[in-house]
Amino acid sequence: MAKKLWSGRFRQSTNRLVEDFSASIDFDWRLFREDIAGSIAHCKMLGQCGILTEEEVEKIVDGLAEIQREIEHGEFEFDHALEDIHMAIEQRLIEKIGDVGGKLHTARSRNDQIALDLRLYLRNTIFSFLRLLNALKRSIVNLAEKYSETIMPGFTHLQHAQPVVLGHHMMAYYEMFKRDSERLKDCLRRTNVMPLGSAALAGTTFPIDRKITADLLEFPELSRNSIDAVSDRDFVVEFLSAASLIMLHLSRLSEELVLWNTSEFDFVSISDSFCTGSSIMPQKKNPDVPELIRGKTGRVYGALMSVLTMMKGLPLAYNRDLQEDKEPLFDAIDTTGACIELMARLLGELSFKEKRLLEEAEKGFITATDLADYLVRKNIPFRRAHRITGEIVQYCIEKDKKLEDLDLSELKEFSNTFSEDVYEFIRVEASVRQRKSFGGTAPALVKRAIEEAKEELDDEEKRLEI
């Protein structure tokens, strides 16, 4: 084993346990592309600033490109003794191109290097999440369009509340995931800041030009304080909190799918290819995918809590604790990404049972609010209309009748204002059609919202080059 690159001031070699304990290579190897891209940009900048010769730059850049090829082809051995991906690549570079490889780390520290790698990695992840979220939003909008006139019971307290159209219910999820995309873009603004050149914490004595590095790596901004730049993981926390909200939304949708898939609700049919059976009960078809998405939500919250807690007591500037940001971050990325993709695909194959939805929409005195509104339109104050309607509902419960079963003479017992037109007014179709206030469930409005959403998705796809 070659000597450690930092071993100059050490008399004894590192304890084996310490090597294993402190190594991060098992998980940070996945930063290799970002690490190499960052090193190439750094090296070119050193060349442009006259700190390295052209020839040196060429040797280093070629060596790094070759190492990238080795890693991609599985020809690279990741050794615990080399601690992390930065040391592994640098050591290999020196092995390959000799002493000149040792010039790469001029005016740089692993502290600003890891901050750069993580920002580059997260920037790519944010773009891939935006694409995944778009596919999910497409699935949602397609369902909303298919069911833009399908009446279902709307719930509050999980009790029948007022009729809505299913398209409107689905578009509620569109709004949530749209906010998630916006949150990620906002997080991108603060992730997209170039920290290299901060070195260990204080900056460097070499005449570097950080702007060159930033341009090469397409960063619009430079970090403005070297101490902050190597200590800051706010962008990780922001990303994890955006991911937590994505999971929260996916989990609520999953919960509804699980509920709607029960024989008691029987609103929806999840495709066989997204369910599994039971090893003992032959009749079972379980909604495992939404259950697992719901279950995995806790993991992503856990990642957020881990990083928040890891950060809270750290003095400035870099501390090794910061290495603990990676495993929760990577796990949250893998988990959230997989959950978005699976939900998008599951929704693509979902079908709703329209007859059942309508059947349930007609239960539970669901148009009682419309009945009260009817009286208000005839100039009865809403509070009084509410009371009268409540009494009618009570009467129906006692007589085991629905609102629309009552004949006019029965209704008139409660208020003289009722006339024949009340029956049309309290039909579920009329109920949804009349809810035309902006953002309401009237199918005409829902269709407009769907059209707008489709335009938003087209624009976004152009921007993301999907």
Ligand code: ARG
């Ligand atoms: N592997 C470390 C991390 O993930 C980066 C290296 C900085 N190490 C150091 N001893 N200064 O944060």
